[in-house]
Amino acid sequence: xxxVLRRNGLGLVAWxxxxxxxxxxxxxxxxxFHSEADAATNPPSFGAxxxxxxxxxxxxxxxxxxxxxxxxxxxxxxxxxxxCVLLLALPAxxxxxxxxxxxxxxxxxFFLSTKMLPVVAGLxxxxxFAKNAGMLDNIWLLVILYTAMNLPIAVWMMxxxxxxxxxxxxxxxxxxxxxxxxxxxxVVAPIALxxxxxxxxxxxxxxxxxxxxxxxxxxxxxxTAPVFLTGFITSxxxxxxKVCAASLVISLPVLAAGFAAxxxxxxxxxxxxxx
Amino acid sequence: xxxTTTAPLAATPAHMTKQPSARLRAWATxxxxxxxxxxxxAVTQLPFVATLVISFFDWNALYPKARHFTGLDNYHQVLxxxxxxxxxxxxxxxxxxxxxxSLVLGLALAxxxxxxxxxxxxxxxxxxxxxxVVPVAAALLWKHVLYNPEYGLLNGLLHYVxxxxxxxxxxxxxxxxxxxxxxxxxxxxxxxxxxxxxxxxxxxxxxxxxxxxxxxxxxxxxxxxxxxRYLELGALLGSIYIVQNFDAVFTxxxxxxxxxxxPYTVYQSFYQAHDNGLASAAGVLVVIGSIIIATFxxxxxxxxxxxxxxxx
Numbered sequence: 001x002x003x004v005l006r007r008n009g010l011g012l013v014a015w016x017x018x019x020x021x022x023x024x025x026x027x028x029x030x031x032x033f034h035s036e037a038d039a040a041t042n043p044p045s046f047g048a049x050x051x052x053x054x055x056x057x058x059x060x061x062x063x064x065x066x067x068x069x070x071x072x073x074x075x076x077x078x079x080x081x082x083x084c085v086l087l088l089a090l091p092a093x094x095x096x097x098x099x100x101x102x103x104x105x106x107x108x109x110f111f112l113s114t115k116m117l118p119v120v121a122g123l124x125x126x127x128x129f130a131k132n133a134g135m136l137d138n139i140w141l142l143v144i145l146y147t148a149m150n151l152p153i154a155v156w157m158m159x160x161x162x163x164x165x166x167x168x169x170x171x172x173x174x175x176x177x178x179x180x181x182x183x184x185x186x187v188v189a190p191i192a193l194x195x196x197x198x199x200x201x202x203x204x205x206x207x208x209x210x211x212x213x214x215x216x217x218x219x220x221x222x223x224t225a226p227v228f229l230t231g232f233i234t235s236x237x238x239x240x241x242k243v244c245a246a247s248l249v250i251s252l253p254v255l256a257a258g259f260a261a262x263x264x265x266x267x268x269x270x271x272x273x274x275x
Numbered sequence: 276x277x278x279t280t281t282a283p284l285a286a287t288p289a290h291m292t293k294q295p296s297a298r299l300r301a302w303a304t305x306x307x308x309x310x311x312x313x314x315x316x317a318v319t320q321l322p323f324v325a326t327l328v329i330s331f332f333d334w335n336a337l338y339p340k341a342r343h344f345t346g347l348d349n350y351h352q353v354l355x356x357x358x359x360x361x362x363x364x365x366x367x368x369x370x371x372x373x374x375x376x377s378l379v380l381g382l383a384l385a386x387x388x389x390x391x392x393x394x395x396x397x398x399x400x401x402x403x404x405x406x407x408v409v410p411v412a413a414a415l416l417w418k419h420v421l422y423n424p425e426y427g428l429l430n431g432l433l434h435y436v437x438x439x440x441x442x443x444x445x446x447x448x449x450x451x452x453x454x455x456x457x458x459x460x461x462x463x464x465x466x467x468x469x470x471x472x473x474x475x476x477x478x479x480x481x482x483x484x485x486x487x488x489x490x491x492x493x494x495x496x497x498x499x500x501x502x503x504r505y506l507e508l509g510a511l512l513g514s515i516y517i518v519q520n521f522d523a524v525f526t527x528x529x530x531x532x533x534x535x536x537x538p539y540t541v542y543q544s545f546y547q548a549h550d551n552g553l554a555s556a557a558g559v560l561v562v563i564g565s566i567i568i569a570t571f572x573x574x575x576x577x578x579x580x581x582x583x584x585x586x587x
Contacts, residue, residue, distance in 0.1 A: 011392025017384055018401035021458070025404050027428050028416050044431035088314055091307030107308065114319045118519050120541040121562045122322030124329065124554055127545070129322075148318035151311060180307065209409050212521045212538070216546060226411040226522075233415070233526055240426070243419055247412035258407035259400060266466035 032244035039240040054241030058249065067246065069221075070228035073139050074250075077214075077224060078207040081146035085154045085203050086196065088147070093158035094184060098170055108159065111152040119149075119212050130217055137219040145213050150203040157202070157268045161195025162188060198264030201257050208254055225250045323562070330555035337549045349556035359540060359557060366518060366536040366564075368449065373456045374513040378506060380457065381464025388465070389472040406462040414526035417455035418444065422527075448532035452523050460517070464509045471505030472498070504578070514568055537561045 030046075031039045032055070038048035060066035096108060126145070127136075135141045165188055173187050189196065214224040229250060232243045258265055333345040353359050388399055405413065421428050424442040433440055444451045475498065483493055521538045528534040530543060541561065545554035 008392070010387060010390055011394075014384075014387040014390075014392060014398050015394065017387065018398035021462070022401040022404055024416055024421055024428070024458070025408065028420055031420060040426040042426045042431055043434045044426070044428060088311040092311035095304060095307040107312070111311075111315065114315055115515070117319055117323060118538065118558070118561045118565050119521075120519075120538050121326055121558045122319060123541070124545050124551060124558065125322040125325030128325075128551075144318065148315060151315055155311060209411075211411055211525070212542065215525075216542070226409060229409070229411045229415060230526065233418070233529065240419060243415055247409070247415055251407070251409045251412045254409055255404070255407045258403065262399070262403055262466070263470075266463070266470060 028244045029248060032241055032248055034241050036239065036241050039244070054245035055249070057239070057242040058245040065228075065231075067225070067228055067249075070223045070225045071250075073218075073222055074208055074225040076139055077142045077146055078204045081143045081150065081207050082200050082203040084143065084147040085150045086200060089151055089154035089158050089199070090184060090196070091180075092155050093162050094180075094188060096155070097159040097162040098165065098167060098188070108156065111155045114148075115152040123212070123216060126213075127216055136217060137222045139218070139222040141217055142210075142214060142222065142224070145217075146203075146207040146210060149210070149213075150206055153206075153268070154199050154203055157199045158192070158195065161192045161199070164195075165191045194264070198261055198268050201261050202265065202268040205254050205257055326555045326558050329551055330559050332552045334551040335549055336545070336551055345552070349552045350560075353553060353556045353560060358535075361533065362535045362537050362540040363560075363564075365449065365534060366538075369453060369456075369520070369524075369534075369536055370514055370517045372453050373460060373517050374510055376453070376457045377460040377464045377513065378509055380461045381509065382468050382502075382506075384461065384465045385468035385472055388469055402465060403462045405458050406460070406466075408459070410459070410522040411526055413459055414455060414523045417451070417458075418527045422451055444528060445532070448528050448534045452527050452534055455527065456517060456520065456523055460513055464513065467505055467509045467512075468502060471502045475501050511568075511571075515565075518565065518568065537564075 027044075033050040033052070034045070034048050035051050035053055038045050039054075058067060060068070130136045130138070130141055169187055169191075170183060173183050178186070209226065210224075211226045211230070214227045215230065218224065218227060229246060232239065232246060330349055331344060331346060332342055333348065334342040384402060388395060388402070408416070419427075422443040424430060424440060427443075429443065430440040480493055480497060483497060488496075519538055520536065521542065524530055524534055524536055524539045525542075530536075530539040535543070537557065538561070541554050541557045544550050544557060548554075
């Protein structure tokens with residue numbers, strides 16, 4: 001009897017915790033469908049009528065700046081840098097996991113250690129370089145930096161995924177005369193595909209979320225979605241619904257990607273250490 | 276280049292060419308690693324070397340002609356600057372508070388979710404959501420939608436219980452930033468610890484239960500020791516990300532009210548004050564701090580790693 005009660009009771013506590021953690025997001029979603037007048041009331045209005053005005057405002061039909069260039073920039077920076085990461089990380093992870101070089105753990109640790117180098121440590125020279133090279137406010141500079149930002153994580157994740165590919169199969173392919181590109185494409189990739197997908201997802205999310213580089217190195221032309229959001233930092237109550245709509249729309253790709261790959265996400269973020 | 280010339284050799288069965296190809300084969304093995312390695316060194320290590328060099332110069336971007344070598348002056352200035360020392364303290368406080376609070380909360384939630392109950396999948400999804408909101412968006416949500424003293428949700432809810440309605444960000448600025456970060460990072464800790472809980476040896480737990488151990492004893496003597504490396508990993512990764520936090524500080528308080536941490540201070544000293552030399556010296560100090568964390572961190576990761584290798 002008490003066991004049943006306790007199990008249900010703790011289940012209830014878990015439900016309560018879930019609701020408390022989700023409440024801010026639910027409230028943000030509800031507010032985004034309110035009119036600005038209904039959004040800024042105290043006490044909060046739960047039953048106010050719903051409208052798409054916040055979204056119309058955000059997408060620029062209300063006269064404000066259009067978010068489309070920023071959304072497109074973010075998409076380009078995230079997708080292209082993720083592809084570059086794959087291109088560089090896959091061969092590296094292959095060398096590290098399937099045909100280990102001498103002192104290979106040292107190489108892995110070097111990759112990991114670059115991730116611990118704070119962004120601010122290189123920000124100024126990169127800014128000065130970009131300024132002198134005329135690359136400020138250029139989305140391709142962000143592509144290069146995001147590639148470097150995600151490469152260490154990708155190498156670590158992928159070497160742990162590739163380590164699961166049986167060496168015997170690779171040796172067999174080699175004996176049959178297959179060269180590295182063929183082996184990678186025909187033998188390794190199919191087996192490691194779920195891991196490669198998870199790695200890509202994480203690189204995409206990190207690039208999409210990044211603010212500091214984008215804030216310092218872009219301006220009008222290459223502005224990304226998070227930089228666009230910083231325009232709301234000092235926004236007053238009048239634009240609450242718009243702020244909520246903007247935050248939700250810009251978070252949507254990450255929310256979708258994250259929900260789709262919950263387990264892989266944590267495994268990737270913990271650099272493959274948690275299985 | 277190396278890859279294309281040596282790949283056919285590497286593909287040659289070992290018994291055909293023994294001696295001369297050994298060195299080439301070694302290079303063929305390393306070749307796939309080189310592009311990534313060269314790229315990483317060029318994009319992350321070179322700028323840091325540049326930062327190091329700049330940190331020895333008195334160089335204000337507004338007066339480029341007055342640039343000159345000053346040795347350790349910038350470091351002296353940074354270390355004796357009260358505002359900067361305060362931002363070091365803020366960074367430590369922010370990191371420790373957020374990591375500890377989200378670890379404890381994450382552990383409690385992981386223990387709850389480790390049990391079977393109706394709708395567990397849904398609750399898990401609800402709990403993960405905060406981690407998946409873009410950091411700037413999450414900070415905006417807390418700043419405008421929750422904390423606002425006039426129409427924020429927090430004070431709106433307090434209205435119903437008749438409590439006071441404080442101005443959260445002005446009254447407790449650092450706590451306001453920390454709370455938003457704890458909300459974002461608790462799900463991450465929960466996910467790591469949940470993975471840890473689910474990798475426990477169930478037979479061992481059953482055996483302990485048969486021997487008459489109660490829930491607390493099982494938790495204290497079996498679960499907690501098993502979770503130790505997961506707790507360490509969570510603390511480590513959390514620290515790496517939160518030490519570098521810029522988004523929340525920048526968005527919620529813009530570094531005001533004593534909440535400027537080191538990354539924000541470095542950003543400000545070159546982006547607004549244009550003092551390249553000082554900013555670089557501060558940046559180098561952030562790196563030294565990070566190296567101290569990283570040394571410890573790498574030890575933890577390498578112990579995890581060794582375990583994995585020996586298991587294989």
